Amino acid sequence: MLKDVVRDGEGESVLLLGNEAIARGAIEAGVDVCSAYPGTPSSEILDTLSDACRLLKDRIEFYVEYSTNEKVALEVAIGASLAGKRGMACMKHVGVNVAADALLSFAYIGARGGFLLVTADDPSMHSSQNEQDNRWYGKMAKLPVVEASSVHEAKEITKQCFELSERFGLPMIFRSYTRLSHQSGIVRLGKIPEKRLEKTKWVRRADTDVVLPAIARRLKPVLNRKLSEIENFFNNWEMNWIEDGKGKIGVIACGLGYAYAKDALSSLNAKLPILKLSSAHPVPEKLVEKFVSDLDSVIVVEEVDPFLELHLKAMGIEVFGKINRYMPMDYEYNASKVEIGIAKALGIKPSKNYEELLKKSEEISKLAPPRPPVLCAGCPHTAAFYAIRKVVNELGNACLPSDIGCYTLGINKPLEGVDITICMGASVGVSNGLAHVLKDKIIATIGDSTFLHAGIPALINAVYNKAKFVLVILDNSTTAMTGHQPHPGTGLRACGEIGGRVKIEEIVRGCGVDFVEVVNPYNVRRIVETLKRALAHDGVSVIIARQACAIIWAREKRKKSGIVPLRVTEKCDLCMECIRTFSCPALNFDGRVWIDPALCVGCGVCSQICPRGAIRRENA
Ligand SMILES: Cc1ncc(C[n+]2csc(CCOP(=O)(O)OP(=O)(O)O)c2C)c(N)n1
Secondary structure, eight states: HHHHHHOOOOOOOEEHHHHHHHHHEEEHHHEEEEEEEOOOTTHHHHHHHHHHHHHTTBBBBBBBEEOSSHHEEEEEEHHHHHHSSSSEEEEEEEHHHHHHHHHHHHHHHHOSSSSEEEEEEETSSSSSSOOOOOOHHHHHTTTEEOOOSSSHHHHHHHHHHHHHHHTTTOOOOEEEEEEHHEEEEEEOOOOOOOBBBOOOOOOHHHHHHSSHHHHHHHHHHHHHHHHHHHHHHHHHHHTTTEOOSSSSSSEEEEHHHHHHHHHHHHHOOOOOEEEESSEEEEHHHHHHHHHHHSSSSSEEEOOOHOOOOOHHHHHHOEEEETTTTTTTTSSOHHHHHHHHHHHHHTTOOOOOOHHHHHHHHHHHHHHSSOOOOOTTTTHHHHHHHHHHHHHHHHSEEOOOOOSSSSSGGSTTTTTOOOSBOTTTTHHHHHHHHHTTSSSSEEEEEEEEEHIIIIIHEEEEEEETTTTOEEEEEOOOSSSSSTTOBBBTTTOOOOTTTOOOOOOHHHHHHHHHSSSSEETTTTTTHHHHHHHHHHHHHHSSSEEEEEEOOHHHHHHHHHTTTOOOOOOOOOTOOOOOOOHHHHTTEEEEEEEEEOOOOOOOOOHHHHHHOTTTTTTEETTT
């Protein structure tokens, strides 16, 4: 909990969320600048630091910001490092794709003040569009990647990363994942240093900081040298260790894989030798050689890709891993999956009949009614998608590219407002391509945070290359999906101060779009009519559907005037139009149609949809 993150209790043990532990590690390291673009499972790191910087300001001063996207976040932390300060940028795994351009070149320059990139991977894709393993970025960028096997280690390793970064002149990458970021564990607190964020004097070092080809050519071997220096260090790092055991087969486990392997070995009652690694890249080869010197083969426990496994194979070590199907190639691990893999490699039976257990659990889960995630009651995105669907039904067909955010749930029946989702900003980019080859009309949707993150260049492209489509910016004035973080359109900042507010309509006009209209999606007739005019416009047209996120809006309303829910009157003749076409979760049917007053936020959209005029405000 936050109170424990900011606790001044050196040596005390507290229960922290993995992401809180990472935040605490950065605080104990005396971080100067922290930046992030939110994304599950990384978001709570900066959310925590955003609160902590206010609570700790009399003791330790550090700067915190939500950046417009991950590339900017990374560059903010790079700026701090180049000025000799400690910088940390946090993002989810796919965020590193956005930031990669800066990362791969900054690696050549190297860190001055300690630099840490935290990437939170999402094995099993609990809330992500892919399952990429960001250790490959370490290999590609020639940067160290470290992992933790527990929440306490996450704190300790985060803290150490800043020192290691300064000692070796290397930007460090800490790879977390959902099960580490979102688990709670005991953490022994260290000291919170006392420090001010003093401004420093710029020292020009253009011979390393300007990566012109001639300079980059000179820096490349320097980077390789630094990487082998840190590999030497990792051979003796206290976060990597060997545990003795019996037999000729050992286990090499990386990060959280170590925790799974320990559980699995204990269930199997097998005392195999273990090499626990927290340095995923570079692989400390001398330590590995020492470990395998008495062994015939090793079982590798790592998530997601056979990253270590390939390296070990290249070292000539016989491996039981993913490639030869002892360990699963897809999805996250757990203790039983690892136990099954280890048992297979050892030629013994697992401690339980997991196949039977799995079959039983599948049967049991079939008994539970399916409960797919839905847009909230009163969500303005539902109203916008309702209007889009109405217009599309009149057209007969249309293509509906969309983007990533709460609104991706518009994919479901009856709205069916999402035909394509790829990555943040792609709705606009893909519409550009579709516009040149499709007969059908195109109505794209994108959230406000996503538009500011990655939608703008593609919109400029549409103006420049005359791509004709309608873009609806679903502006709920927050980054709802990841926990209501503010963004430049809201003007609020992570440090709690008011910032400069960027107006989306002004950006859109500035991009050269001449059809720009702001509508409230709760006004169904108006948004339908605007969509029709936008479709008739010759060129790209933008509608900003602006209405605050229902959660925030309803919270405010409850505090002020209170919510007056809607109710279904006796005029209802069970035509079912509201349930069939609008599907607000507050609407219910059990022989009669009724509205759950506990869920209704009083947006009134259902009353506009009802063809019989049977839905009215409670007090009307
Ligand atoms: C590159 C990248 N960074 C972060 C995320 C996590 N993420 C998914 S959607 C989203 C933003 C959602 O905000 P907005 O576009 O305003 O839509 P809302 O959820 O508020 O409807 C974020 C940060 C991601 N999927 N990809």
